[in-house]
Amino acid sequence: MSWVARKANIQGDVWPGLPKRFQTFLFFKIRKPDEFKTRLRSFADEHITTAQEACDMKNQILEAKTQAQKHGVPAKILALPGVNIAFASTGLAALGKFTFNEAAVKKDRNLSKIFKKNQLRGGLFGKGMYDDLVGEGWDEPKELRSQFKPSAGKRLIDGVLMVTASRAEDLRYKVLRVKEHFLKEPGSDDPDTVRYSNDPCLEFPFTSHGRTRPEKGKEHFGFEDGISQPLIEGLDEVTPKGKEPKAVKSGLIFARHDGDDMNQPEWAEDGSFLVIRDLQQLVPEFEKWLEDNKHNAPFAADSDDPKEKLAAYLMGRWRNGTPVDENPHHDKDPSLFRSNNFDFHPVDKHERCPFAAHIRKMRPRGDLNHDHAVIIRRGISYGDEVTPEEKAAQKSDDEKERGLMFVCYQSDIRNGFNFLTTRWASNHHFPDRKANFVGEHGPGIDAIVGQRLNHHPERSIGLPDGKHPTEARIGLDRWVIPRGGEYFFTPSIKALKEYLTGPPDYPPELAGP
Numbered sequence: 001m002s003w004v005a006r007k008a009n010i011q012g013d014v015w016p017g018l019p020k021r022f023q024t025f026l027f028f029k030i031r032k033p034d035e036f037k038t039r040l041r042s043f044a045d046e047h048i049t050t051a052q053e054a055c056d057m058k059n060q061i062l063e064a065k066t067q068a069q070k071h072g073v074p075a076k077i078l079a080l081p082g083v084n085i086a087f088a089s090t091g092l093a094a095l096g097k098f099t100f101n102e103a104a105v106k107k108d109r110n111l112s113k114i115f116k117k118n119q120l121r122g123g124l125f126g127k128g129m130y131d132d133l134v135g136e137g138w139d140e141p142k143e144l145r146s147q148f149k150p151s152a153g154k155r156l157i158d159g160v161l162m163v164t165a166s167r168a169e170d171l172r173y174k175v176l177r178v179k180e181h182f183l184k185e186p187g188s189d190d191p192d193t194v195r196y197s198n199d200p201c202l203e204f205p206f207t208s209h210g211r212t213r214p215e216k217g218k219e220h221f222g223f224e225d226g227i228s229q230p231l232i233e234g235l236d237e238v239t240p241k242g243k244e245p246k247a248v249k250s251g252l253i254f255a256r257h258d259g260d261d262m263n264q265p266e267w268a269e270d271g272s273f274l275v276i277r278d279l280q281q282l283v284p285e286f287e288k289w290l291e292d293n294k295h296n297a298p299f300a301a302d303s304d305d306p307k308e309k310l311a312a313y314l315m316g317r318w319r320n321g322t323p324v325d326e327n328p329h330h331d332k333d334p335s336l337f338r339s340n341n342f343d344f345h346p347v348d349k350h351e352r353c354p355f356a357a358h359i360r361k362m363r364p365r366g367d368l369n370h371d372h373a374v375i376i377r378r379g380i381s382y383g384d385e386v387t388p389e390e391k392a393a394q395k396s397d398d399e400k401e402r403g404l405m406f407v408c409y410q411s412d413i414r415n416g417f418n419f420l421t422t423r424w425a426s427n428h429h430f431p432d433r434k435a436n437f438v439g440e441h442g443p444g445i446d447a448i449v450g451q452r453l454n455h456h457p458e459r460s461i462g463l464p465d466g467k468h469p470t471e472a473r474i475g476l477d478r479w480v481i482p483r484g485g486e487y488f489f490t491p492s493i494k495a496l497k498e499y500l501t502g503p504p505d506y507p508p509e510l511a512g513p
C-alpha cells in the first residue's frame with residue numbers, strides 16, 4: 001500500500017498525533033453489538049480523524065503561527081476537533097472478533113481456521129492491563145481506580161473513544177455529537193431535537209478528561225514534555241541530524257509493517273496497540289524531596305542551582321527541555337531547549353547524564369546497539385494546578401488529584417510499554433554492564449515511573465560524583481502512583497468499515513471471557 005493510502009487508513013492519534021489542548025476519554029461498554037456495528041460503519045466516515053486529516057490540521061496550525069508572527073499578533077487558536085476509537089480485547093470479543101476460548105474454538109475445524117486467520121496476536125492485549133500488571137505483582141489493586149478493576153470477574157471497558165480539540169467549547173460540542181451518534185433514538189437525526197434511546201447500543205460507564213497545563217507543553221512536575229518521539233520510516237519526512245536517533249522501521253508502531261514480526265492477521269494492517277494508563281503525580285512531595293536532597297548529590301550540591309540540577313539528573317533533561325547530556329551545567333542556551341542531538345557517548349560514563357535518568361532508561365540510545373523497544377507517546381495532563389495551600393503544606397490534597405493520562409502506541413505491548421516499564425524502568429541494573437562504572441547496586445530505578453516488586457531493593461539512583469566507579473547514591477521516594485488503565489487496539493479505517501463491522505467470527509458463548 002502506498003504511504004498516501006496508508007495516511008488515509010491510519011487513525012490520526014497514532015501518527016502524526018491529534019493536536020490537543022483538551023481531550024475527553026469516553027470509555028465504553030458495548031450492549032448491542034449488531035446495532036453498534038451499523039452505527040460504527042457510518043461513524044468511521046463521519047467522525048474518525050485520519051492521519052492525513054491530522055497532518056492537514058498540523059499544517060493549519062503552522063500556517064496560523066507563521067501569519068501571526070508576520071503580523072506581530074498572537075496566533076489564533078483553531079478549533080480542530082479530532083476523534084479516534086480503539087478496542088480492548090473484551091470489546092473485540094463483544095463484536096465476535098476475538099475469542100477467549102481458544103481450546104473450545106480449536107475443537108471446531110472451521111472456527112479453528114478462522115482463529116488462525118483472524119485472531120489478534122499478543123497475550124497481554126488478551127489479558128488486559130489489570131490481569132497483566134496486578135497479576136505479575138507490579139500494580140497494587142488498592143491504588144487502582146474502580147473503573148479499571150474487574151467487577152465480579154468482568155472487565156468494565158470494551159473500548160475508548162478519544163475526542164480532542166484546541167478549545168474547550170469545541171471539545172464539548174464534539175463530545176456531544178459523538179455520544180449522540182451512538183445513543184440517539186433511530187430517526188432523530190436533527191441535533192436540536194435529538195432524543196436519546198432508552199435502550200442504547202453502548203454505554204459510557206465513565207469518562208476521563210485531560211487538558212494541557214496553562215504553561216502549554218509542561219507536565220505537572222514542570223518538565224517540558226513531547227520533545228523526543230521516534231521518527232518513523234516512510235511517514236516522518238525529516239532526516240535526523242548529528243547524534244539524533246535514526247528513524248525506526250514503521251513496524252515497531254504499526255501492525256504488519258516492515259519490522260513487525262507478530263504475524264498479525266490481515267485486517268490488523270495499519271493498526272497499532274494503544275496503552276492508556278492513569279499516572280497520578282504527587283507534585284508538592286516531589287518538590288519537597290528535591291529541596292530536602294539537593295545537597296546529597298555531589299555534582300548537584302556544587303552547582304549554581306542544586307535543586308534544579310538534581311531534578312535534571314532524575315529526568316535527563318532540565319525542566320525547560322535542555323538535555324543534561326548536552327549541557328550538564330546550566331539550562332540557559334535556547335538552542336538546546338528542544339534538542340534531541342545526543343547519544344550518551346561515552347557510554348561508560350554518566351558524569352553528564354546519570355545512567356538511570358528517565359530519558360536514558362526509556363530510550364537508551366548509545367547504551368544499546370539496537371533500538372527495538374520504541375513507543376510513540378501521546379499523553380496529556382489532567383487535574384488542577386497545585387494550590388498555595390498544598391505548596392505551603394508540601395503535601396498533595398487528596399481532593400485535588402493531578403497527573404498524566406499516559407498514552408502510547410506500539411506494534412507489540414510486550415516489547416513496548418510493558419518492556420519499558422518492567423524490564424527497564426523498574427530494574428536497578430538497567431542499562432546493564434555498567435557495574436564497573438556505578439558500583440554493584442547498578443544505575444538505579446527510574447525515578448519517575450520505576451515500580452518495585454516486594455522483593456526488590458528500595459528505590460535508589462546512582463549519581464555522578466567524579467569517582468570511578470561512582471559511589472554517590474540516594475534513596476528515592478515515590479511521586480507517581482499508577483491508578484490503572486487498559487490495553488487497546490486502534491484499528492485502521494478499513495478494518496472499522498469492513499472486518500470489524502462485519503458478521504461475527506464466533507458465537508457469543510465462544511467469544512466472551
Ligand code: N7H
Binds near residue numbers: 421480
Ligand atoms: Fe516519560 N515528564 O513529563 O516528567 N518523559 N514520563 N514515560 N518518557 C519524557 O523527551 C514523564 C512515562 C518515555 O526519546 C520526558 O519528550 C512523566 C512512561 C520515553 O529520549 C519527560 C511520566 C513511559 C521518553 C517525561 C512519564 C515513558 C520519555 C522528556 C509519568 C514508558 C522519550 C521529554 C507521570 C512506559 C525518551 C521528551 C527519549 C520522555 C515525563 C511516564 C517513556 C519530561 C511525568 C510510563 C520513551
